[in-house]
Amino acid sequence: xxxxxxxxxxxxxxxxxxxxxxxxxxxxxxxxxxxxxxxxxxxxxxxxxxxxxxxxxxxxxxxxxxxxxxxxxxxxxxxxxxxxxxxxxxxxxxxxxxxxxxxxxxxxxxxxxxxxxxxxxxxxxxxxxxxxxxxxxxxxxxxxxxxxxxxxxxxxxxxxxxxxxxxxxxxxxxxxxxxxxxxxxxxxxxxxxxxxxxxxxxxxxxxxxxxxxxxxxxxxxxxxxxxxxxxxxxxxxxxxxxxxxxxxxxxxxxxxxxxxxxxxxxxxxxxxxxxxxxxxxxxxxxxxxxxxxxxxxxxxxxxxxxxxxxxxxxxxxxxxxxxxxxxxxxxxxxxx
Amino acid sequence: xxxxxxxxxxxxxxxxxxxxxxxxxxxxxxxxxxxxxxxxxxxxxxxxxxxxxxxxxxxxxxxxxxxxxxxxxxxxxxxxxxxxxxxxxxxxxxxxxxxxxxxxxxxxxxxxxxxxxxxxxxxxxxxxxxxxxxxxxxxxxxxxxxxxxxxxxxxxxxxxxxxxxxxxxxxxxxxxxxxxxxxxxxxxxxxxxxxxxxxxxxxxxxxxxxxxxxxxxxxxxxxxxxxxxxxxxxxxxxxxxxxxxxxxxxxxxxxxxxxxxxxxxxxxxxxxxxxxxxxxxxxxxxxxxxxxxxxxxxxxxxxxxxxxxxxxxxxxxxxxxxxxxxxxxxxxxx
Numbered sequence: 227x228x229x230x231x232x233x234x235x236x237x238x239x240x241x242x243x244x245x246x247x248x249x250x251x252x253x254x255x256x257x258x259x260x261x262x263x264x265x266x267x268x269x270x271x272x273x274x275x276x277x278x279x280x281x282x283x284x285x286x287x288x289x290x291x292x293x294x295x296x297x298x299x300x301x302x303x304x305x306x307x308x309x310x311x312x313x314x315x316x317x318x319x320x321x322x323x324x325x326x327x328x329x330x331x332x333x334x335x336x337x338x339x340x341x342x343x344x345x346x347x348x349x350x351x352x353x354x355x356x357x358x359x360x361x362x363x364x365x366x367x368x369x370x371x372x373x374x375x376x377x378x379x380x381x382x383x384x385x386x387x388x389x390x391x392x393x394x395x396x397x398x399x400x401x402x403x404x405x406x407x408x409x410x411x412x413x414x415x416x417x418x419x420x421x422x423x424x425x426x427x428x429x430x431x432x433x434x435x436x437x438x439x440x441x442x443x444x445x446x447x448x449x450x451x452x453x454x455x456x457x458x459x460x461x462x463x464x465x466x467x468x469x470x471x472x473x474x475x476x477x478x479x480x481x482x483x484x485x486x487x488x489x490x491x492x493x494x495x496x497x498x499x500x501x502x503x504x505x506x507x508x509x510x511x512x513x514x515x516x517x518x519x520x521x522x523x524x525x526x527x528x529x530x531x532x533x534x535x536x537x538x539x540x541x542x543x544x545x546x547x548x549x550x551x552x553x554x555x556x557x558x559x560x561x562x
Numbered sequence: 563x564x565x566x567x568x569x570x571x572x573x574x575x576x577x578x579x580x581x582x583x584x585x586x587x588x589x590x591x592x593x594x595x596x597x598x599x600x601x602x603x604x605x606x607x608x609x610x611x612x613x614x615x616x617x618x619x620x621x622x623x624x625x626x627x628x629x630x631x632x633x634x635x636x637x638x639x640x641x642x643x644x645x646x647x648x649x650x651x652x653x654x655x656x657x658x659x660x661x662x663x664x665x666x667x668x669x670x671x672x673x674x675x676x677x678x679x680x681x682x683x684x685x686x687x688x689x690x691x692x693x694x695x696x697x698x699x700x701x702x703x704x705x706x707x708x709x710x711x712x713x714x715x716x717x718x719x720x721x722x723x724x725x726x727x728x729x730x731x732x733x734x735x736x737x738x739x740x741x742x743x744x745x746x747x748x749x750x751x752x753x754x755x756x757x758x759x760x761x762x763x764x765x766x767x768x769x770x771x772x773x774x775x776x777x778x779x780x781x782x783x784x785x786x787x788x789x790x791x792x793x794x795x796x797x798x799x800x801x802x803x804x805x806x807x808x809x810x811x812x813x814x815x816x817x818x819x820x821x822x823x824x825x826x827x828x829x830x831x832x833x834x835x836x837x838x839x840x841x842x843x844x845x846x847x848x849x850x851x852x853x854x855x856x857x858x859x860x861x862x863x864x865x866x867x868x869x870x871x872x873x874x875x876x877x878x879x880x881x882x883x884x885x886x887x888x889x890x891x892x893x894x895x896x
Contacts, residue, residue, distance in 0.1 A: 268817070269716045269717075270716065270717060270718045270815060270816065270817050271718075275717070425862070425865055426865070426866070426867040426868070427862050427867075427868065428868060431817075432811070432815055432817065432818045433811040433812075433813065433815065433818075434807060434810060434811050434815075434818055434819070437810065437811070438621055438858070439862070441617050441621065441734070442617075442858070442859045442862035442863065443862060445608065445611075445613065445614045445617060445859070445862075445863065446604075446608065446862055446863045446865070448608075448613075467810075467811075467812065471733050471734055471735050471736065472735060473735075473736060486718075487720060488720075488812065488813075
């Protein structure tokens with residue numbers, strides 16, 4: 227019995243050693259062979275593809291950085307993302323670059339990483355922890371400011387009057403909440419005559435659920451609104467289909483947030499009057515760069531705004547908007 | 563005085579007997595209750611407006627079509643938890659087929675084949691390896707989802723041409739057929755399924771299998787073969803539902819339709835189906851699916867928060883099963 231126990235301990239030890247051995251040459255020096263885990267909120271949105279391209283661009287520029295790009299399987303499953311962070315902590319990567327699905331729920335696993343002396347950079351969406359203590363820095367769109375851009379654009383195309391319908395994204399998502407707040411505040415400040423319908427309904431994670439919520443909300447407030455705002459890609463895509471089905475596309479003024487091919491086509495057909503664009507490529511790129519700076523002992527700014535711009539039917543073909551609309555093409559051309 | 567009291571008692575008894583003998587009464591009355599309630603709750607009866615009713619019906623087709631297949635499986639004493647993943651896989655294969663330049667009819671065929679093959683795989687696991695359906699399909703739920711992601715390369719698949727005929731198939735408003743064609747298809751499939759279940763040997767074998775598998779086997783029914791038919795049929799319906807999901811979103815999203823299996827099972831159960839098998843009807847299932855969609859839509863129109871509809875859906879599921887239990891007890895007591 228005791229022999230068997232000893233044998234199993236020995237086997238387990240060998241196993242651990244074996245695993246450790248394969249890692250050791252990479253984990254050896256601080257500047258050579260670094261492994262960074264980049265954890266987006268999901269994989270299927272265009273946005274996250276651009277983040278990946280940006281992170282990998284920065285990694286190839288430096289040369290000896292390996293990017294492990296992995297996400298929780300579904301965009302709204304916070305629990306799976308927590309597990310993912312924890313498993314990266316136990317696999318001892320050199321840095322974690324995280325877009326938290328929930329600003330509260332991810333604080334605990336991020337603190338776990340800090341205890342294990344693994345630096346964490348937060349990107350895309352805020353985390354309710356202390357910058358400099360729980361995480362190194364925040365890199366992303368100033369979502370509140372981007373939201374005010376949406377509010378200003380919608381206020382302009384509505385000429386300062388009428389009623390706006392707001393389709394919120396999800397209860398737990400801090401980034402979209404800030405966009406919604408910025409949007410509402412911009413309307414209140416500069417377009418006080420515009421009324422807002424703000425029902426307690428949410429679009430949810432995919433186009434299917436977004437379309438359903440949009441259909442129900444349009445029915446509930448039919449004829450009572452002249453403008454619409456949606457705070458992310460899937461809610462805007464769902465709303466666009468719902469408006470098309472109702473023959474309202476092009477009649478209601480419509481501003482969305484984040485682009486996909488359908489939304490861009492809608493913009494060209496003037497079914498949308500504006501789309502707020504972020505710079506996800508820059509988020510991925512800057513995150514890796516600042517992680518390297520931090521590991522090299524250089525100070526990094528606590529917060530970096532990667533900027534936002536409004537695409538309109540008029541400026542959609544300008545070079546700056548083209549770069550934001552096609553981050554992957556731009557990445558290829560920049561790489562070559 | 564005495565006479566009038568006995569007459570009312572007599573009338574209540576007649577109503578209760580009618581209720582006990584006809585299993586469709588519970589879901590239909592429940593649906594009427596939900597509809598009347600939300601009609602009164604919404605401004606100017608907006609809930610009952612023809613546009614809104616057409617939208618609710620169009621929102622029901624995915625769960626509805628999938629639930630027709632699930633009704634067969636559950637009457638046969640089984641369950642299929644993998645339908646959400648099968649729907650996503652079918653949506654992605656549809657999108658890939660269109661992207662490769664094939665025509666819409668080909669894509670429809672591919673979606674149905676995808677679903678049927680997944681159902682067949684479930685059936686072979688259940689009959690060949692003798693794994694209980696709950697576990698076997700729990701496994702394929704995950705495996706098929708993974709396969710879907712692999713096939714789609716973790717991306718939303720967007721066919722270049724937007725497959726107009728498919729898209730207009732699910733459009734709730736503005737179609738020449740008043741209701742979206744997908745709703746007519748769902749109703750036609752429902753009628754066909756009800757005929758098969760109630761008036762054919764296949765239907766009788768299904769009920770026999772679900773009521774008592776051993777007795778069915780002893781009376782000469784080829785139990786395993788029947789199961790293969792049922793799960794393949796269920797998969798076929800899930801594939802069709804996936805096609806509808808693709809048409810609705812106009813893209814093949816490998817992460818979509820997750821968790822929809824619970825809505826599908828809820829629709830069957832609210833419609834009088836039982837996890838123990840041998841119970842259920844197509845009419846009940848479709849009414850159940852429509853009731854659950856109406857509830858979500860009605861809560862939006864009434865301006866209520868999401869949690870209200872979640873609590874209400876839970877209450878309706880439990881109430882439906884409890885009422886069905888009392889109904890059957892009354893029937894057996896007589």
